[in-house]
Amino acid sequence: MTPNRLPRDETDLVVPAPLSGRTAVVTGGSGGIGSAIVRALAGQGASVAVVDTDGRAEAVAEEVGGVPVIADLTEAGAPARIVDRVLARTGSIDMLVNAAGIQVRTPAVDIAAEDWDRLLSVNLTGAYRLVQAATKALAAAGGSIVNIVSLSADRAVAGIVPYGATKAGLVQLTRGLAVELGPLGIRANAVAPGYVTTPMTAAVLDQPEFRDRVLSRIPLGRLAESGDVADVVAFLVSDAARYVTGAVLPVDGGYSIT
Template identity: 35%
Template structure:
């Protein structure tokens, strides 16, 4: 497939996890990719360029976008993927942690869009933000992360309204639990993993490639009539009302009785 042949795509946080898989997916479909990350990736997809960037810093984001446009002459898609987590009771959460989480997860998305919009207007390009299902519901001990991702979800809708006027689409993906270094702690032991998977109807953690496929879809012309959408990619977690899984319970009971 070459849906992105000749297209220029920036992936922030592209050195690891979902970002690295997205950079690889875009490159495999013909895109010229800029991997913008604070950390240098172990390897880059073919034709990709690494630009060291802290997404919380307006000057660094602006320089990275300008370097991309200077190199390739245009910008077709910005994937705002860089993100960090924090898990702590709110009463003990240092203000600096709250502000750092917002700086990376929310401010970084705003700054990327702010700088990229004029270039995307020129190509009638698009933005894909990486939010989270944690942006559409609450989790235990994750108030800063939940709030910062909630901001991304509604920023995506708001910017989609604004940018529809200039022919630029703006969407987001909302991943569930995905097997990356960010989620490694949550899936560290067999017991933790089993506990998590009880909440995932498809009974497996997502892989970075699962999210990369959804990002590539939203960025492609296949999604040309989609804007302002937050696409949930979570193995069914948020489809669930929260009622107990009695099907599994009955099956386990029957197994124990044998």
């Protein structure tokens, strides 16, 4: 990655990118928010392992010069294989971003058993197992974990109650990891996006009445873009956030305070 260059007193000073020399693992790395996180971290000099379940991971990895890892976190042994592949290619894991997530829209009492199990497996258990597999490498690097949660983790949203339950579990996991892994030099934080324009939210945000109702509660007056979330993640994994752990940062334009 080419370092940023800033002129000063007619002398060209080389300013290293803030994440230069570090390796990030991003799950859900070809999704709307995940791919934005990949690009943001790579743009700050990180080598990024793009983890997802299909070939889209290869396209995103190629775009940023990263490492594609096609894997399903719900499969036994997948977290260990991901860690082994990344370490073999890069030698370290400095940052782990759990952005993989799925959503099922249905009344809570009507959700099919297999959908409930899949939500838990992807949104919570997969993140937990990958943290387990990566802890040794993260400790060696003095690393950082960022989990992508949701505003629905602490508020009841009709139609996505099971999804919110998995994200609430991920919030508590984040806080617990901050306590237990802090002595190892590992920080753990979460980012809670509000309404972001992604393929996952298109079905509801494309409905004019719903969209207008949401916008009426956002003080900043617009929906979030994936890059708004990605930039906060880049901050949390950087040295600028070196004394921040156990935090859950809302990225919602003020929606949660209205």
